[in-house]
Amino acid sequence: MISIVFTYSGWISAHPFLFMILGILAVLALFGLLLFPFLVILTFFVEGIQIIVKEGASWTNFLSLAFALGLIVYMIGFPLLAGGSASSAALALYAVVGLAVLYMLCVLTIFCFSALLNLIHVRKRHDLDYIVVLGSGIMQDRITPLLAARINKGIELLKANPRATLILSGGQGSGESIPEGEAMYEYCLQQGVDALRMEKETASKNTEQNLLYSYDLIKDPDAKIALVTTRYHVFRALVLARRLGIRCIGYGSRTKWYFTLNALLREFAGYLSLTWRFHLRVLAVLEIPNLLILLVMWTFQ
Numbered sequence: 001m002i003s004i005v006f007t008y009s010g011w012i013s014a015h016p017f018l019f020m021i022l023g024i025l026a027v028l029a030l031f032g033l034l035l036f037p038f039l040v041i042l043t044f045f046v047e048g049i050q051i052i053v054k055e056g057a058s059w060t061n062f063l064s065l066a067f068a069l070g071l072i073v074y075m076i077g078f079p080l081l082a083g084g085s086a087s088s089a090a091l092a093l094y095a096v097v098g099l100a101v102l103y104m105l106c107v108l109t110i111f112c113f114s115a116l117l118n119l120i121h122v123r124k125r126h127d128l129d130y131i132v133v134l135g136s137g138i139m140q141d142r143i144t145p146l147l148a149a150r151i152n153k154g155i156e157l158l159k160a161n162p163r164a165t166l167i168l169s170g171g172q173g174s175g176e177s178i179p180e181g182e183a184m185y186e187y188c189l190q191q192g193v194d195a196l197r198m199e200k201e202t203a204s205k206n207t208e209q210n211l212l213y214s215y216d217l218i219k220d221p222d223a224k225i226a227l228v229t230t231r232y233h234v235f236r237a238l239v240l241a242r243r244l245g246i247r248c249i250g251y252g253s254r255t256k257w258y259f260t261l262n263a264l265l266r267e268f269a270g271y272l273s274l275t276w277r278f279h280l281r282v283l284a285v286l287e288i289p290n291l292l293i294l295l296v297m298w299t300f301q
Helices: 002-007 009-013 016-055 060-083 088-117 145-160 180-190 207-216 231-243 257-300
Strands: 130-134 165-169 198-201 225-230 249-253
Touching: 016 060, 016 257, 060 088, 060 257, 088 231, 088 257, 130 145, 130 207, 145 165, 145 180, 145 225, 145 249, 165 180, 165 207, 180 198, 198 207, 207 231, 225 231, 231 249, 231 257
Parallel strands: 130 165, 130 225, 165 198, 225 249
Antiparallel strands: none
């Protein structure tokens, strides 16, 4: 875009109105670029408070608010402290921390973009053999709205795939009177789903077991499999499936925006728990110049 503007700069300058429009657009773009980090902070701050008010003050519900406060400390507090110090080592330390934060923000951006791409399906599938719906917790024996959205998405796919079998996956957790898979199965019967087109998996305790135990019910190694979970959870479920050697595609059900932001941070933490060795090695290589400078500064200070 910039090269085009330079190429036709003479022609553009000869048309004052066009020149004024381009100038205004450039100013708006620059303003938006400068404002974007603060909009991100504001969004996570507001939504972080909203999820605590609506969903309760559990540790996981503080993620959005903690993320916003962390960005405020990094962008405003830390520069003020480092800038007010006469120590070159303090500035070098800020560079080390800054690179680590920038790298993790880049990884988070790639994670979010990858999660979005895995939700896009250009065409509707009508050749699926198995549709695995991952459980998410129930209240005693009652389906929660979050889990109902997953099941409804699975039923929607089942109707579009006449050969498919619906696998409802989830064991019994704390505060649950029956396994999740059992409750999901009964919910589907109430929705009019044919019992002959369903199977239930009731032993799993986490996503990895959801995948392994559900895959044990699938006898065909060449089966076309779809995973159904909440949108923010799809990418990590697919990463786990790939690590387990399970070939599948993912479909996501909707949930509330404020809940999605917080859950996306939780999913990112889960993703890092799977890949932390790789990212630690990459970050170590990137930080070598800064660490050497920091070492020199502290040595000769």
